[in-house]
Every structure is written in structure tokens, then in C-alpha cells.
Amino acid sequence: MKEYNKLIFEISKEGRKAYSLPPCDVEEIELTSMIPDSFLIDEDVELPEVSEVDVIRHYTNLSNKNYGVDTGFYPLGSCTMKYNPKINEDMAALTGFANIHPYQPEETVQGALELMYNLDRMLAEITGMERVTLQPAAGAHGEMTGLMIIKAYHESRGDKKRNKIIVPDSAHGTNPASAAVVGFEIIEIESDKNGAVDLEKLKSVLSDEVAGLMLTNPSTLGLFEKNIKEIADLVHEAGGLLYYDGANANAIMGIARPGDMGFDVIHLNLHKTFSTPHGGGGPGSGPVGVRKDLVKFLPVPVLEKVGDKYVLDYDRPDSIGKVKSFYGHFGVAVKAYSYILSMGAEGLKKVSQKAVLNANYIMNKLKEHYYLPIDQICKHEFVLGGLKDNENHVSTLDVAKRLLDFGYHPPTVYFPLIVSEAIMIEPTETESVETLDGFIDTMIRIAQEAKENPEMLKTAPHNTPVRRIDEAKAARNLILKWDKNNQ
Amino acid sequence: MHRYIPNTEADERLMLDSIGAQSIEDLFTDIPKNLQLDRDLDLPQPMSELELSTHMKELSKKNKNIEDLVCFLGAGAYDHYIPSIVKHLAMRSEFYTAYTPYQPEISQGTLQAIFEYQTMICNLTGMEVSNASMYDGATACVEAAMMTIESTRRNSIVVSSTVHPEVRKVIKSYMRFRDVKVLEVDMAGGVTDLEKLKSLIDKDTAGVIIQNPNFFGIIEDLAEVEKITHENKSLLINYVDPISLGILKSPSEYGADIVVGEGQSLGNSLNFGGPYLGFMATTSKLMRKMPGRIVGQSNDVDGKRAFVLTLQAREQHIRRYKATSNICSNQGLNALMAAIYMTTLGKKGLREVAMQCVQKAHYAMDKITESGKFKPLFNKPFFKEFAITSSIEAEKINNELLNHNILGGYQLEKVYPELKNGLLLCVTEKRTKEQIDKLAQVLEVI
Numbered sequence: 001m002k003e004y005n006k007l008i009f010e011i012s013k014e015g016r017k018a019y020s021l022p023p024c025d026v027e028e029i030e031l032t033s034m035i036p037d038s039f040l041i042d043e044d045v046e047l048p049e050v051s052e053v054d055v056i057r058h059y060t061n062l063s064n065k066n067y068g069v070d071t072g073f074y075p076l077g078s079c080t081m082k083y084n085p086k087i088n089e090d091m092a093a094l095t096g097f098a099n100i101h102p103y104q105p106e107e108t109v110q111g112a113l114e115l116m117y118n119l120d121r122m123l124a125e126i127t128g129m130e131r132v133t134l135q136p137a138a139g140a141h142g143e144m145t146g147l148m149i150i151k152a153y154h155e156s157r158g159d160k161k162r163n164k165i166i167v168p169d170s171a172h173g174t175n176p177a178s179a180a181v182v183g184f185e186i187i188e189i190e191s192d193k194n195g196a197v198d199l200e201k202l203k204s205v206l207s208d209e210v211a212g213l214m215l216t217n218p219s220t221l222g223l224f225e226k227n228i229k230e231i232a233d234l235v236h237e238a239g240g241l242l243y244y245d246g247a248n249a250n251a252i253m254g255i256a257r258p259g260d261m262g263f264d265v266i267h268l269n270l271h272k273t274f275s276t277p278h279g280g281g282g283p284g285s286g287p288v289g290v291r292k293d294l295v296k297f298l299p300v301p302v303l304e305k306v307g308d309k310y311v312l313d314y315d316r317p318d319s320i321g322k323v324k325s326f327y328g329h330f331g332v333a334v335k336a337y338s339y340i341l342s343m344g345a346e347g348l349k350k351v352s353q354k355a356v357l358n359a360n361y362i363m364n365k366l367k368e369h370y371y372l373p374i375d376q377i378c379k380h381e382f383v384l385g386g387l388k389d390n391e392n393h394v395s396t397l398d399v400a401k402r403l404l405d406f407g408y409h410p411p412t413v414y415f416p417l418i419v420s421e422a423i424m425i426e427p428t429e430t431e432s433v434e435t436l437d438g439f440i441d442t443m444i445r446i447a448q449e450a451k452e453n454p455e456m457l458k459t460a461p462h463n464t465p466v467r468r469i470d471e472a473k474a475a476r477n478l479i480l481k482w483d484k485n486n487q
Numbered sequence: 488m489h490r491y492i493p494n495t496e497a498d499e500r501l502m503l504d505s506i507g508a509q510s511i512e513d514l515f516t517d518i519p520k521n522l523q524l525d526r527d528l529d530l531p532q533p534m535s536e537l538e539l540s541t542h543m544k545e546l547s548k549k550n551k552n553i554e555d556l557v558c559f560l561g562a563g564a565y566d567h568y569i570p571s572i573v574k575h576l577a578m579r580s581e582f583y584t585a586y587t588p589y590q591p592e593i594s595q596g597t598l599q600a601i602f603e604y605q606t607m608i609c610n611l612t613g614m615e616v617s618n619a620s621m622y623d624g625a626t627a628c629v630e631a632a633m634m635t636i637e638s639t640r641r642n643s644i645v646v647s648s649t650v651h652p653e654v655r656k657v658i659k660s661y662m663r664f665r666d667v668k669v670l671e672v673d674m675a676g677g678v679t680d681l682e683k684l685k686s687l688i689d690k691d692t693a694g695v696i697i698q699n700p701n702f703f704g705i706i707e708d709l710a711e712v713e714k715i716t717h718e719n720k721s722l723l724i725n726y727v728d729p730i731s732l733g734i735l736k737s738p739s740e741y742g743a744d745i746v747v748g749e750g751q752s753l754g755n756s757l758n759f760g761g762p763y764l765g766f767m768a769t770t771s772k773l774m775r776k777m778p779g780r781i782v783g784q785s786n787d788v789d790g791k792r793a794f795v796l797t798l799q800a801r802e803q804h805i806r807r808y809k810a811t812s813n814i815c816s817n818q819g820l821n822a823l824m825a826a827i828y829m830t831t832l833g834k835k836g837l838r839e840v841a842m843q844c845v846q847k848a849h850y851a852m853d854k855i856t857e858s859g860k861f862k863p864l865f866n867k868p869f870f871k872e873f874a875i876t877s878s879i880e881a882e883k884i885n886n887e888l889l890n891h892n893i894l895g896g897y898q899l900e901k902v903y904p905e906l907k908n909g910l911l912l913c914v915t916e917k918r919t920k921e922q923i924d925k926l927a928q929v930l931e932v933i
Contacts, residue, residue: 005791005792007599007602007603008603008830009603009606012833016833017833017835017836018570018572018830018831018832018833018836019570019831019832019833019836019839021568021836021839021840021843021916022919024842024843024846024847025919025920025921026846026847026850026920026923027850028846029846029849031734031842031845034845034849034868035706035734035735035845035868035870036868038710038736039706039735039736039868040734040735040736041732041734041735041736041737044733044834044835044837044838045610045611045732045733045737045834045837045838046610046834047607047610047611047829047830047832047833047834047836047837048829048830048833048834049833049834049835050830050833052572052831055572055576055827055830055831056572056575056576058830059576059579059600059827060576060579062595062596062599062600063576063579063581063582063596064581064596065593065594065595065596065599066581066582066585066593066594066595066596066597067581067585067590067593067594068580068581068582068583068584068585069580069584069585070580070581070584071580071581071584074586076586079586081586082491083491084580084583084584085491087536087539087540089578090540091539091540091543091547092758093574094543094544094547095547095552095554096544096546096547096548096549096550096552097547097550097758097759098552098756098757098758099552099553099554099756099757100550100551100552100553100757100758100759101553101558101560101564101566101757101759101894102564102757102759102760102761103560103562103564103897104550104551104560104894105885105886105889108550108551108556108889108894109550109551109759110549110550111546111547111548111549111550112550112759114546114549115546122530125528125529125530126528126530137622137623137626137761137762138622138816140813140814140815140816141622141626141813143813144813148660148664151664173815174813174815176808176810177810177812177813177815178813180808180809180810180811180813181633181665181810181811181812181813182664182665183664183665183666186808188808223517224517224518226517226518226519228519228522229519229521229522252518253528254524254527254528255515255518255523255524256518256522256523256524257524260522260524261522275491277583277584277820278583278584278585278586278587278819279582279583279585279818279819279820279821279823280582280583280585280586280587280588280594280597280819280820280823281586281587281588281597281619281780281816281817281818281819281820282620282622282762282816282817282818282819282820282821283761283762283818283819283820283821284816285762299660320660320663320664321656321657321659321660321663322625322653322656322657322660323626323657323660323661324622324623324625324626324657324761325563325623325624325625325626325651325653325654325657325749325760325761325763326564326653326759326760326761327759327760327761328760328761329758329761329762330758330759330760330761330762331756331758331759331761331762332761332762334543338539338543340530341531341533341534341539341542342491342533342534342536342539343489343491343533344530344531344532344533344534345527345528345529345530346527346533347489347492347533348528348530349527349528350489350492351491351492353511353514353515354492354494354499356511356514356515357494357499357502357503357506357511357514358494358502360506360508360514361502361505361506364505364506364507365505376517377513377514377516377517379517400590401592404590404592404593409586409590409593410590429491429492429494430491430492430493431493432493432494432498433493433494433498433501433502459788461592464592464593465592465593465595466591466592466595466787466789466791466793467592467787467788467789467791468592468787468788469591469592469785469786469787469788469793469795470785470786470787470788471785471795471797473785473786474783474784474785474795474797475783475797475798477785478774478783478797478798479783479784479785480602480605480616480617480774480781480782480783480784480797481602481605481606481609481616481617482602482603482606
């Protein structure tokens with residue numbers, strides 16, 4: 001393919017067009033007789049003028065510079081880049097789902113409401129919660145919603161001084177950020193040497209000012225918190241609630257449930273665990289589930305079934321209100337629902353078993369060549385601490401960039417923060433042993449290259465559409481849009 | 488075996504041997520026995536692709552869609568025509584199965600598309616900087632409000648009651664937990680009451696939020712609002728319909744500091760309310776307070792033009808504990824669809840769509856109010872939506888319209904009790920004269 005390096009504005013040519021509209025069939029009247037001249041623009045908005053073929057070629061060429069799950073292996077830790085089933089896209093695109101207006105009368109959208117109601121119940125069953133709201137748009141949005149619910153719970157009890165949230169140092173960066181935007185102070189606690197919650201440290205920060213603890217389980221190191229029951233008891237005894245960050249739910253479906261572990265509020269990422277595509281950064285969906293006595297705080301509307309009719313219930317005085325327009329990412333919910341129906345209980349359990357098997361398989365084969373800080377059974381992902389015997393000072397970034405040359409999407413790097421030179425690998429269940437072997441061989445080859453030809457890594461990638469980018473320049477000399485006068 | 492899980496039992500055996508485990512269960516011994524679920528999840532039996540497809544089609548047919556019905560419903564989600572190529576391109580799996588562009592070398596497609604999206608949003612709004620998009624219009628508006636709080640170090644937000652009710656509800660939920668005061672300005676004759684605005688705004692007011700065209704479709708007097716807002720050293724947030732900017736003056740010409748809006752109209756399906764995208768654009772001055780992702784231009788080591796996420800040394804990275812926004816994603820695919828839509832329509836097409844909306848909406852208003860049975864609720868210049876009133880209950884009207892396969896308007900009484908019998912109708916470029924005439928005719932005999 002010949003190299004394409006044009007912006008859409010650079011191929012624009014006056015007079016070209018890519019659209020067609022029927023002629024206006026009502027009697028046209030002078031615009032200024034409808035809208036005063038002072039409200040109207042003088043010049044048309046500067047948008048490209050291109051033909052339909054131009055648009056198709058432009059974006060097709062751009063797509064060729066991208067890498068998706070359909071392109072190849074994507075072991076991006078914490079992101080669960082599993083295969084996105086195509087039938088789910090077809091289902092979400094059915095006209096009866098894609099072309100319905102959010103304010104249609106309830107009796108004309110019974111299918112949509114039934115789907116949302118069922119998905120709510122299914123996610124509740126999978127996580128051991130009472131009810132689930134589909135309103136939050138993404139994982140971080142789910143966290144924020146869950147924390148609002150926790151705050152509303154304490155306030156409803158007149159317990160107004162609980163303004164602190166405990167977050168382990170291994171947590172996703174959004175955890176403290178979400179707590180901060182809901183007006184909490186954050187207490188960070190250091191993990192123990194195995195990356196788990198340090199019970200003594202936890203005890204030392206618990207008080208009647210603590211609203212709750214946010215926890216990812218399995219943790220961001222891919223390890224199950226063995227003491228979870230004790231942690232839950234400690235937090236509950238101190239009057240706090242336990243929040244479950246569902247980023248790593250792909251490890252435990254059908255095996256263990258956050259509700260049974262003692263979590264009170266949870267979120268799930270439909271775009272991770274439930275196979276909906278990441279879309280190059282969104283749309284995601286971050287449903288939030290709660291235990292029974294917290295249901296009244298869920299955002300409005302809540303789906304209810306009255307007789308054989310599904311209704312949107314807005315009459316909920318204790319609700320935190322709305323966190324988003326309408327009912328969340330319905331289009332994403334359709335895909336997740338299709339996925340659960342395709343998998344069934346047995347399939348979802350298999351998903352978690354195979355995801356864990358795949359992760360342990362890679363970990364076991366790479367630990368000879370890369371530093372493995374905590375050598376024990378992992379769940380769906382594990383974290384390496386850079387190259388072993390690294391005399392040539394090859395960084396994790398260099399390893400990641402070299403992987404690009406071999407056609408792999410690199411793992412998550414430099415996270416979690418508690419492991420230096422971290423390489424976080426999550427293969428997911430949708431990869432075959434052959435794919436895993438190919439990746440393992442490549443990682444070993446790269447470790448070898450690091451010894452023999454470190455420059456090769458330090459200057460990688462070599463055969464990608466662009467090579468390493470000057471990020472400092474991008475931040476220093478800000479160019480955030482195309483400007484025709486500045487080319 | 489399941490179609491999405493490739494490894495066979497034989498593969499599994501080999502892999503377990505290589506790990507040194509007897510069985511899969513061995514890999515779960517770290518989960519205490521008493522926490523392991525001792526039963527199967529209570530879910531329906533797995534479906535084959537054919538069964539799923541049949542089931543979902545049946546479920547979808549329980550909905551009436553806007554191809555079954557003629558849609559005159561708007562109120563924040565709009566039935567505009569989406570050119571065929573938008574979906575064809577957005578469904579290229581290199582786009583939709585990719586993650587956030589954290590590895591720029593293999594994400595230039597996503598990054599360049601966002602850079603172009605940012606440019607188009609800037610050109611549309613007249614603002615200097617756009618981010619890569621946000622969850623939806625309402626959340627973008629809340630984030631804008633937080634920017635004004637941060638930037639002015641004041642602690643209250645003034646929002647017009649002519650702003651979309653869902654947007655106001657979302658603002659209230661967010662601000663309740665941040666101890667920010669939210670004051671609502673009453674309306675007068677379908678627009679923001681400027682006298683009330685003057686009386687509410689004070690030294691605590693960080694930002695003033697005005698929607699234009701407002702929830703009733705009416706074009707607000709932004710010049711006056713701007714004066715009142717800036718004289719008080721508050722910041723002006725403008726919530727806009729992007730399609731209207733094909734003919735209406737851009738918010739920057741009125742001196743808006745932050746422009747946000749619901750981007751669904753730009754090539755995104757109605758999807759029963761989501762996923763959509765919120766857009767946000769601002770001035771260079773406020774740029775560093777803007778949440779969300781931004782793509783910048785740079786070059787690679789060979790000097791080739793390249794795009795990369797930039798301004799990242801912000802919230803998520805350095806202020807984990809003092810964050811004012813927790814947003815760390817965008818609506819990538821929806822923003823892509825918006826960009827493809829704007830590209831496809833181009834300079835002339837956006838104007839033409841906006842023009843047809845205005846013409847057809849005004850034709851509809853005239854036709855419906857011709858006999859005097861229905862009256863305009865307000866008498867102000869409007870874009871593609873307008874409110875009517877009559878002696879008949881709005882719900883009754885809508886039910887009757889539905890009997891004729893017409894999706895009627897938004898019943899204003901739901902949120903504005905004083906507007907009893909008020910119905911907000913929307914007419915986009917998709918409506919034909921015949922459909923409008925039919926609507927008027929049915930209304931006439933109710």
C-alpha cells in the first residue's frame with residue numbers, strides 16, 4: 001500500500017461534495033424573515049469539500065494505520081482486549097434497537113426495556129448484587145456513580161463526617177480521581193510485599209471518618225486478595241462500605257462473586273469482560289450494582305416490571321439523580337446482552353477458566369527471561385518487572401516498542417505503579433495456544449536481542465507507519481488543530 | 488467447545504502440564520473455598536448464533552422504530568439523515584476493535600481522525616481548542632461547569648431553565664456531591680429571563696450556562712447574556728446544537744468561553760439514548776483546565792508528521808488525589824462517526840441540512856397553527872423545534888398521533904408544569920411535505 005499522509009483538509013477542493021439531499025419540498029421563505037440577520041453566520045463553516053470516494057479512501061487509509069483486536073494479539077493488561085463477536089454488532093444495529101428514540105412512549109419500546117431489565121438481572125446474578133444500573137458511560141463513570149451512592153448512603157444515616165476513601169497504591173489511577181471528584185479525601189495505603197492489601201495498615205487508617213474502601217479483585221497485579229473476607233469485615237465493622245472495581249472481573253465469572261466476598265457496590269466494564277469493542281477509546285459502559293439496601297440510591301430511572309409491562313421508574317426520592325442523559329449506552333448494552341446469551345452460565349465460567357489458564361501459561365514461560373516480582377498462581381493477568389540480567393539498560397518501553405515490529409500490540413507498561421518497569425500481560429480467553437506460543441517466542445527473542453543488539457530495541461519500532469514520536473515537542477509546541485493559514 | 492474460545496481440551500492438558508498443574512481448579516486454589524460459587528450461575532442456556540439472532544430480532548420487533556413511525560420527536564436526540572458511508576467506515580474493525588491510542592505508532596488512524604475531529608469542532612464553534620469528545624452533551628456540560636469553578640475559584644453555577652432538563656438534572660447530581668451551588672434562572676416567554684439572570688448572578692457565580700437554540704428550539708439573545716456574564720467576571724458556557732451552526736452565528740462570536748453540546752446529530756443513530764458523544768471546545772486561555780483527551784501534532788524520529796495524545800501531564804497523571812475530572816476516555820467511535828459525517832456533508836452540506844430544518848420546521852409551524860386550533864406557545868425565532876399548545880392534553884394528542892403511526896412531540900408538562908398541554912415538535916431535513924401535511928391534518932381532527 002502506498003504511503004498516505006494527508007489530512008482531509010489537504011485534499012479538500014472547492015465545489016466537491018460527498019452528500020446528496022432531496023430538494024426542499026416545502027415552499028421556501030427568506031431565511032431572514034424567520035431568523036433575524038444578526039443571529040446568522042456570514043460565512044459557511046470551514047469543513048472539507050471532498051467527493052464520496054475521497055472520504056472512503058481517506059478513512060480507509062487511516063484505518064490501515066491502526067491496530068485492533070481483529071488485526072492481532074492485544075495482551076493489554078487491565079483492558080481485557082478479547083475478541084468482539086461480530087453478531088453482537090449486527091444485533092445492536094437491528095433497526096428495532098438502533099433507530100428508537102429515548103423519549104418514545106414506553107409502550108412502543110417494550111423490547112428495549114425488557115432487554116435492559118434482563119441485563120440488569122443477569123449482571124446482578126453474575127456479581128451477587130441486588131440490582132444494577134446501566135446508566136454510567138464507562139468504568140470511571142461507574143466508579144463516580146458508585147461513590148455517589150456510598151456518600152448518599154452515609155448522609156441518609158446522618159453520618160456526615162465520613163469524607164475519606166481508602167485506595168490501595170496498586171489501584172487504577174481513576175479510583176482516587178473518581179473519589180476526589182465526588183468530594184472525598186483519599187487515603188492511600190501501601191500494599192504488602194505480595195501486592196495485597198496490608199491488613200495492619202488497613203486497620204491503622206480505618207476510622208469513623210472513612211466512607212469506604214475501593215478495591216480491585218483480582219488486584220492490578222492479577223492476584224486474588226485471599227484476605228478479602230477479613231478486609232470486608234474490617235471495613236464494615238468500622239462503618240464503611242466496600243467498592244469493587246470490576247476491571248478484572250474476567251477472572252472470576254461463575255467462580256466467585258463480589259457480593260459473596262462482601263462488596264457493597266460494584267461496577268463492571270461491559271467493554272472489557274462482556275466483549276463489547278473499545279472503539280478506539282469508547283464508547284464503553286460501566287454498569288453499577290448494589291446490595292439490597294442501597295437500591296434506593298441508584299440513578300433514575302430504574303427499570304421495573306409491572307405485570308407483564310416494563311416501566312421506567314423516576315419516582316425514587318432517595319436516588320442520587322441522573323449521571324448521564326437518558327439510560328446509558330443502550331447500544332453497548334445490546335452487545336453485552338447478546339454476549340451473555342451466547343455464552344450462558346457454562347460459557348462464562350469457561351471464559352474465566354481459560355483466561356486464567358492462558359495467563360499462567362505465558363507467565364510460566366516468560367519468568368526465566370523477565371523478572372517476575374511475585375511468583376505465584378496468577379489470575380487473568382500478571383505483571384513482570386522488566387528484563388532479567390539487564391546489563392544493557394534496555395527499558396520496558398524499548399521492549400514494548402520492539403513488539404510493534406513483530407506485529408503485536410504491547411502489554412500495558414509502567415502500571416501498576418508499585419512494580420518498577422512493569423509489563424502487565426493479559427492474554428484473554430479468546431487466544432489459542434499457538435498465538436500465545438508465537439508471542440512467548442517473540443518475547444524471548446526480544447530478551448535475547450536486549451543482550452546482543454540493544455540498539456535494535458532502543459531505536460524500535462522500525463517498521464510501523466510512523467516511528468517513535470517526539471511527545472515532548474507535541475506538548476511544548478501545541479498544534480491541536482489544522483490551520484490553513486499555518487501550513 | 489465454544490466458538491469464541493479456541494483452546495481445546497487437548498490444548499488445555501498440554502498447557503496445564505507446562506505450568507505443572509493437575510487441573511484448571513488448581514489455578515483457582517487462591518480463592519478461598521467458602522468464597523467459591525458452589526452452583527452454576529442462574530442464566531439462560533447458551534444460544535447458537537442462529538438462536539440468538541432469532542431471539543434478538545423478536546425482541547427488537549417489540550419496539551416501534553422511527554422507520555415504522557414518522558418522527559416529530561426531538562428534545563435532545565434527533566432524527567437526521569445518516570449517509571451510508573458513515574457506518575461503512577466506522578465499522579472498519581481496525582477502528583472499532585482498537586483500544587485507546589496509547590501506542591501512537593500503531594494508532595495513527597485513530598489519532599489523525601481525532602485531530603481532524605478537533606479541527607472540525609473548532610471550526611464549527613469558532614473556538615480555539617477542542618478535546619477528543621466526552622460521554623455525552625450533559626456530562627460535557629457538567630465538566631464545563633467544573634472548569635469554570637476551577638478557573639474562577641468561585642462556587643456557584645447559574646443555569647437557565649431553558650437548558651435541556653436532563654442536562655440540568657445531571658448538573659444537579661454532580662454538583663450535590665461537590666458542594667457547588669446550582670441556581671436556575673426562570674424563563675420568560677420561552678427564553679432566559681435576563682432580569683432574573685441579572686438578579687441571580689453575583690460574585691460567587693463561576694459560570695452561566697445557556698443553551699442555544701434552547702430546549703424549546705428558540706434562539707436566545709446571547710449578546711445580552713454575554714454582557715451580563717462577563718461584566719460579573721463569570722464565564723459563559725454555551726450548550727449548542729451542532730447542526731444549527733450550519734446557519735447560526737458561532738458561539739465564539741458571542742464571546743462564549745466554553746462551548747459544549749450533544750453530538751448525536753452528527754451521524755450517530757438514536758440508539759435509545761446512547762452511545763452518543765459530547766463535544767467540548769474552549770479558548771486557549773482555558774485550554775489547560777479542559778478535561779478529557781486531546782490529540783496534538785508532532786513528528787517521529789524521521790521527521791514524519793505524526794499525531795499523539797498530548798497535554799497528558801494533567802489530572803490523571805499528576806493529580807490523582809486532587810483531580811477535578813476523572814475522565815480518561817472519550818467516545819472514540821462516536822467522535823469518528825461525527826467526523827465522517829461532517830466530512831461527508833462538508834461546507835455546503837451542513838448549511839443545506841440546517842436550511843432544510845429551518846424551512847420545514849417553519850412550514851410545519853405555519854401549517855399546524857393555520858386554523859387557530861393550535862397556537863404557538865412562544866413567539867420567538869426558532870431553529871428546528873417549536874412548541875405548540877391547545878385546549879387538548881398533550882398526552883392525548885400523542886396517543887392519537889401514534890394511532891396514525893406518527894411519533895409526536897415532547898410533552899412539556901413533564902418538566903414545566905406551567906406549560907400544560909404544551910407539545911414540543913421537531914422537524915428535521917428528513918421530513919417531507921407530505922408527512923408534515925399529514926401531521927397537521929391528523930392534529931386538526933383530534
